[in-house]
Amino acid sequence: MPLSKHGYPRPLILKDGREVWLRPLQPAEDEERLFKFLASLSNDDRWYLEFDATDPEAVRRELLDCNPRCVLPIVAVDTRDAVLALATLQRFHAGARGHIGRLRVTVAPSVRGQRLGTYVLLDLIQLAVDMGLRVLTAQFVRGVEDQAIRAARRLDFFEQAVVPDYAKDPRGNSYDLVIMLKRIHRGYDDF
Amino acid sequence: MADPDQSQRLATKRGEVRLRCGVAPAALAAWRLDPGIGVFPSYRSLLTSQQSLREAAAEPEAHLCLALAEDECIVGFCLQRPPRPGERWAELRPPLMQEVMGEVARGWRGLGLIEAMLAKVVLRPANEERILYIMGYSWHWDLDHSRKSLQQYRDTIIHLLAPLGFRQFPTNEPNICLRSENLFMARVGSQVPRRTIKAFHNLLFGMAPD
Numbered sequence: 298m299p300l301s302k303h304g305y306p307r308p309l310i311l312k313d314g315r316e317v318w319l320r321p322l323q324p325a326e327d328e329e330r331l332f333k334f335l336a337s338l339s340n341d342d343r344w345y346l347e348f349d350a351t352d353p354e355a356v357r358r359e360l361l362d363c364n365p366r367c368v369l370p371i372v373a374v375d376t377r378d379a380v381l382a383l384a385t386l387q388r389f390h391a392g393a394r395g396h397i398g399r400l401r402v403t404v405a406p407s408v409r410g411q412r413l414g415t416y417v418l419l420d421l422i423q424l425a426v427d428m429g430l431r432v433l434t435a436q437f438v439r440g441v442e443d444q445a446i447r448a449a450r451r452l453d454f455f456e457q458a459v460v461p462d463y464a465k466d467p468r469g470n471s472y473d474l475v476i477m478l479k480r481i482h483r484g485y486d487d488f
Numbered sequence: 489m490a491d492p493d494q495s496q497r498l499a500t501k502r503g504e505v506r507l508r509c510g511v512a513p514a515a516l517a518a519w520r521l522d523p524g525i526g527v528f529p530s531y532r533s534l535l536t537s538q539q540s541l542r543e544a545a546a547e548p549e550a551h552l553c554l555a556l557a558e559d560e561c562i563v564g565f566c567l568q569r570p571p572r573p574g575e576r577w578a579e580l581r582p583p584l585m586q587e588v589m590g591e592v593a594r595g596w597r598g599l600g601l602i603e604a605m606l607a608k609v610v611l612r613p614a615n616e617e618r619i620l621y622i623m624g625y626s627w628h629w630d631l632d633h634s635r636k637s638l639q640q641y642r643d644t645i646i647h648l649l650a651p652l653g654f655r656q657f658p659t660n661e662p663n664i665c666l667r668s669e670n671l672f673m674a675r676v677g678s679q680v681p682r683r684t685i686k687a688f689h690n691l692l693f694g695m696a697p698d
Contacts, residue, residue: 453668
């Protein structure tokens with residue numbers, strides 16, 4: 298699907314009135330901005346990412362050099378092009394999981410509580426609809442990412458599974474992993 | 489009556505269809521509505537009767553374009569009108585937003601009628617100073633007759649409107665947010681001032697203009 302169908306760049310207005318634009322990450326132009334964004338995250342935030350955000354090679358592998366057919370990184374930028382949020386829509390090869398998309402959203406500490414995470418999640422859902430995906434999944438660490446869990450619930454994600462004691466915090470305490478799913482309708486439902 | 493300059497004849501597989509734009513309410517009495525527009529077991533047209541078409545055409549600033557088969561049967565319509573009072577889009581100042589909607593009767597689809605009507609309505613020079621929008625509520629889509637899935641139907645709408653300059657915009661408008669396949673598209677005219685575009689962006693998220 299050409300991303301142009303989805304209408305990027307897409308404007309967002311945050312709760313405090315700030316204008317933010319959503320667009321695909323441009324590996325060459327955005328590299329420095331992306332590193333700056335990742336550096337703005339706290340150690341705790343970085344701990345729960347699935348890659349080592351302090352390792353430039355890992356960041357390049359995960360986001361800058363990734364195959365766009367497998368991972369679509371989307372950024373939310375302010376009017377000066379500073380990255381305020383990073384989202385990824387991960388897809389699988391056209392096999393048994395070809396209809397599934399996996400979402401991940403990380404928001405800069407300075408704009409939390411401004412609905413940016415919700416709007417980015419909403420955008421990824423619409424992007425998934427535009428791509429013809431049928432099932433969306435997202436994983437959250439309960440007790441750490443509770444706000445994101447609430448946002449996902451408001452967008453019709455439901456808790457499909459909980460894996461007890463799956464993640465650990467830097468001090469070694471265990472947390473449950475919540476696997477959430479959203480099904481995209483194919484036709485009208487009878488009820 | 490419609491301005492003759494706003495008439496156009498289209499040759500289709502089902503015969504000649506005449507498009508008449510800027511139709512006045514009184515003119516509607518001369519034509520009948522094709523039975524492919526109306527109320528069906530699992531689908532209801534946007535405007536279901538001659539009466540509702542007449543009322544729509546009578547609204548201030550409304551612009552109605554009709555597709556007429558055999559010069560007397562309404563087989564499609566396209567309507568541009570200001571937002572309803574109370575709708576979020578009515579709050580834009582200056583009030584430059586107008587809604588576009590259209591439909592072709594069952595049995596007359598796939599003949600290029602909606603493309604032609606949309607082009608006649610949307611591409612009028614005055615619309616370069618307006619923001620046109622469509623509210624794509626999936627519960628209004630005729631899936632049964634079209635035999636399309638929600639995503640295919642949605643894609644059809646996008647492909648119809650994108651060439652006319654419409655693009656998807658994100659919004660937290662509650663009705664649009666009810667279903668993820670719902671669609672909000674808008675066309676920002678080339679003469680719309682930048683500050684109005686910013687106010688429109690604010691409105692997408694229910695915020696008052698700066």
